[in-house]
Amino acid sequence: MCMSAVHRGPWSSMHQLFKTGRAWFPEEYYLPSQPLKHSEKPQPSVESAYDAWLESRVLPRGELLVPGAHRSFSLCNVKLASVIVRRCAVGFFAHILSLHPVRTALMMALNIVRSIFPAFRGYSQALIIDELQSLVTSGNFTWSRLLHLITTELVRRIFESVLDSFAASNETIVMDSARFYVEYVQMEQRVRLDIPTLSDPVVRDLLHESDLFARSFSGSGFGLLSPLDFIRIISLATEILSHALLIMSLTGGATHYGVLLLSIFSATLPLFVTWFGCPQTHAESLYTPREAKAADRQEKMRNLAYNDAHRPEIQVFGLSSWILSTWASARKVVLDSEQSQQFRDSSLLSKLNFSDFLFALQNIPLVLLLQTSSASLGSLTLYRSSIQSVILASRNLLATSQMVFQGIFFMSAFCAGKTLKPRLQPDEEDAVCYQPSPRGASITACGLSYTYPGCSEPALKDVNFTLQSGETLAIVGYNGSGKSTLAKILLRVVDHDLGDLSINGFDIRRYNPSDYHQHLTAVFQGFSKFNTTVRENVGMGRAEKLRSRATIETAIHLAEADNVVNSLPYGLRTILETPGFESMSYSGSGCTGSSRQHGLSGGEWQRVAIARAFMRANEPQVDLLLFDEPTSSLDAHAQNQIFDTIDKMSRSPTTGERIKSCVFITHRLSTARRADKVALMKNGTISEFGTHDELLQMNGAYAALYRASV
Numbered sequence: 001m002c003m004s005a006v007h008r009g010p011w012s013s014m015h016q017l018f019k020t021g022r023a024w025f026p027e028e029y030y031l032p033s034q035p036l037k038h039s040e041k042p043q044p045s046v047e048s049a050y051d052a053w054l055e056s057r058v059l060p061r062g063e064l065l066v067p068g069a070h071r072s073f074s075l076c077n078v079k080l081a082s083v084i085v086r087r088c089a090v091g092f093f094a095h096i097l098s099l100h101p102v103r104t105a106l107m108m109a110l111n112i113v114r115s116i117f118p119a120f121r122g123y124s125q126a127l128i129i130d131e132l133q134s135l136v137t138s139g140n141f142t143w144s145r146l147l148h149l150i151t152t153e154l155v156r157r158i159f160e161s162v163l164d165s166f167a168a169s170n171e172t173i174v175m176d177s178a179r180f181y182v183e184y185v186q187m188e189q190r191v192r193l194d195i196p197t198l199s200d201p202v203v204r205d206l207l208h209e210s211d212l213f214a215r216s217f218s219g220s221g222f223g224l225l226s227p228l229d230f231i232r233i234i235s236l237a238t239e240i241l242s243h244a245l246l247i248m249s250l251t252g253g254a255t256h257y258g259v260l261l262l263s264i265f266s267a268t269l270p271l272f273v274t275w276f277g278c279p280q281t282h283a284e285s286l287y288t289p290r291e292a293k294a295a296d297r298q299e300k301m302r303n304l305a306y307n308d309a310h311r312p313e314i315q316v317f318g319l320s321s322w323i324l325s326t327w328a329s330a331r332k333v334v335l336d337s338e339q340s341q342q343f344r345d346s347s348l349l350s351k352l353n354f355s356d357f358l359f360a361l362q363n364i365p366l367v368l369l370l371q372t373s374s375a376s377l378g379s380l381t382l383y384r385s386s387i388q389s390v391i392l393a394s395r396n397l398l399a400t401s402q403m404v405f406q407g408i409f410f411m412s413a414f415c416a417g418k419t420l421k422p423r424l425q426p427d428e429e430d431a432v433c434y435q436p437s438p439r440g441a442s443i444t445a446c447g448l449s450y451t452y453p454g455c456s457e458p459a460l461k462d463v464n465f466t467l468q469s470g471e472t473l474a475i476v477g478y479n480g481s482g483k484s485t486l487a488k489i490l491l492r493v494v495d496h497d498l499g500d501l502s503i504n505g506f507d508i509r510r511y512n513p514s515d516y517h518q519h520l521t522a523v524f525q526g527f528s529k530f531n532t533t534v535r536e537n538v539g540m541g542r543a544e545k546l547r548s549r550a551t552i553e554t555a556i557h558l559a560e561a562d563n564v565v566n567s568l569p570y571g572l573r574t575i576l577e578t579p580g581f582e583s584m585s586y587s588g589s590g591c592t593g594s595s596r597q598h599g600l601s602g603g604e605w606q607r608v609a610i611a612r613a614f615m616r617a618n619e620p621q622v623d624l625l626l627f628d629e630p631t632s633s634l635d636a637h638a639q640n641q642i643f644d645t646i647d648k649m650s651r652s653p654t655t656g657e658r659i660k661s662c663v664f665i666t667h668r669l670s671t672a673r674r675a676d677k678v679a680l681m682k683n684g685t686i687s688e689f690g691t692h693d694e695l696l697q698m699n700g701a702y703a704a705l706y707r708a709s710v
């Protein structure tokens with residue numbers, strides 16, 4: 001929702017970002033090192049589009065505008081807008097122009113030419129009226145002459161429509177390629193960024209405004225204008241100018257100039273009334289934190305009601321009336337707020353409804369002109385229609401300029417977003433290429449600590465362990481003890497706050513995550529269930545082999561999922577139902593999604609996820625296999641089979657030696673004993689580490705858990 005509201009949440013994070021931002025943005029987007037004082041709006045000492053965007057969101061009291069909120073037309077924001085124009089608008093337009101140089105130039109030229117048409121139209125119609133008047137008054141009226149005039153007008157109109165349709169089709173091509181470029185950059189931005197970067201509220205707000213910018217190209221409203229619509233300003237100005245020239249040509253002498261001034265005054269008065277009457281319509285009108293919270297809550301309740309995935313629990317726990325009443329009270333707060341916003345916006349002047357009065361006022365110059373000159377009927381009609389056109393065009397110009405002003409800030413978000421540096425990406429000078437180890441990855445963790453953003457307690461503290469190449473490590477422990485968090489750090493999807501983690505002798509931070517990920521495979525505890533075919537669900541484990549039926553079938557076979565797939569009505573082509581997406585299909589095969597949809601049990605889904613991981617497990621470059629509770633939903637027999645397969649995969653088919661290291665998280669201690677080393681996690685740290693037998697001898701927490709499990 002695009003609403004103007006105060007967004008307090010990210011403020012603390014913004015301060016954090018000011019402190020730590022250097023790792024997030026490349027050189028030109030380094031952030032000011034000093035945090036802003038809450039009490040004062042910073043002076044625009046900005047260097048980059050990112051800085052300008054950031055500062056445009058800070059209100060005088062130090063609060064932040066919610067993403068999408070309109071910026072007020074203040075001197076400070078005008079200065080920021082000029083920085084943005086210098087830093088990114090020029091480059092952006094140059095790029096758009098380079099997509100279709102001739103067509104874009106033609107589009108601009110045609111827009112200007114078409115903006116002169118209304119003046120021509122008025123002039124031509126005035127000529128017809130005058131001609132008719134003189135024909136009638138002189139008594140020389142002939143139908144042929146009238147026909148000639150009408151034919152000329154028709155030809156002019158046909159020419160106009162042909163040009164219009166050519167201009168429209170040309171514009172569609174230019175706009176489509178610009179839209180593709182912007183949407184592509186937007187998509188690229190999303191898939192490029194990692195979890196730590198995306199979890200920052202400031203980055204999320206930046207991407208939100210960048211999305212709004214991209215959406216402005218689709219012409220689907222949102223009160224936005226795409227940059228290519230900026231040329232409307234030039235067209236509107238040309239239209240106003242052409243009408244002004246016409247009006248000038250119709251007036252002459254001091255009396256007429258007086259009449260002209262009166263016309264201009266009466267025509268522009270409504271604009272000033274609107275301007276001064278509702279100066280804050282698009283400015284930073286604010287929601288209180290309570291109202292913003294209510295807006296959020298109403299959306300959450302709406303989602304609960306609409307998302308079928310929640311239906312079973314809503315029914316079983318009888319949540320319907322709670323959802324309804326919570327939604328209703330939140331909705332009332334939002335509606336009340338919108339109502340009072342409207343009252344604030346509608347001033348006394350606008351309530352008085354001046355429009356009729358001002359419209360009548362515009363007739364005065366016309367009457368004066370009629371009395372003081374021998375003006376023809378055509379020229380008077382032209383005069384009147386030109387004045388009206390000037391008013392209309394001026395209004396449009398004003399509205400367009402306001403939208404352009406907002407658009408500039410969204411453009412800065414788009415440009416800054418392009419240069420966001422994923423937080424996990426190492427600096428170029430530090431980066432090293434991952435060297436696979438022939439006997440599997442070796443891992444050394446020393447004092448690892450991690451706290452989730454926004455949490456006060458660390459999820460991991462002082463984690464230490466070593467795993468030699470080719471060893472198997474079982475991580476066991478209590479719920480919430482940090483096992484999955486440790487897995488995420490080993491998989492390099494989040495970054496530890498303290499300590500060192502080395503893989504194959506190099507700090508994990510020095511690997512480019514996309515390079516590192518080539519050398520491992522994983523099953524996540526909350527693995528993804530894609531609403532697509534079985535084939536794609538499995539094949540996504542190695543996208544380049546998505547077309548290889550044989551590779552996918554092998555992975556399915558290794559995951560012992562053949563029976564699952566064979567029992568499906570369309571085999572590999574069956575679309576798997578996922579909660580909340582039952583009717584969605586992006587298989588693009590031309591079949592209707594719903595006819596091939598089929599649900600799976602929890603254990604069957606788990607086999608699909610294991611098969612996905614197995615797609616690449618056998619690859620020689622993969623030297624780490626990590627499974628987070630991969631068999632939690634499988635029966636004991638199936639579980640043993642899967643672990644046998646994992647063991648087989650981690651060994652050389654010829655020598656039987658271990659060639660891949662393996663880490664798995666499990667709650668089943670009978671499985672843990674298969675591993676070379678066992679790490680028992682408790683309260684975010686490894687409290688016991690050793691072989692199964694060593695830990696039993698210790699007679700500590702592991703021994704107690706083991707005894708309890710058997």
Ligand SMILES: Nc1ncnc2c1ncn2[C@@H]1O[C@H](COP(=O)(O)OP(=O)(O)OP(=O)(O)O)[C@@H](O)[C@H]1O
Pocket residue numbers: 452453455459477478479480481482483484485486525
């Ligand atoms: N995204 C998150 N944001 C904030 N805190 C989190 C997040 N994920 C996990 N935590 C917290 O971190 C701690 C460790 O969670 P983790 O998932 O690593 O535990 P676990 O040992 O894998 O638990 P389980 O055995 O139940 O799967 C828990 O206290 C949990 O509440």
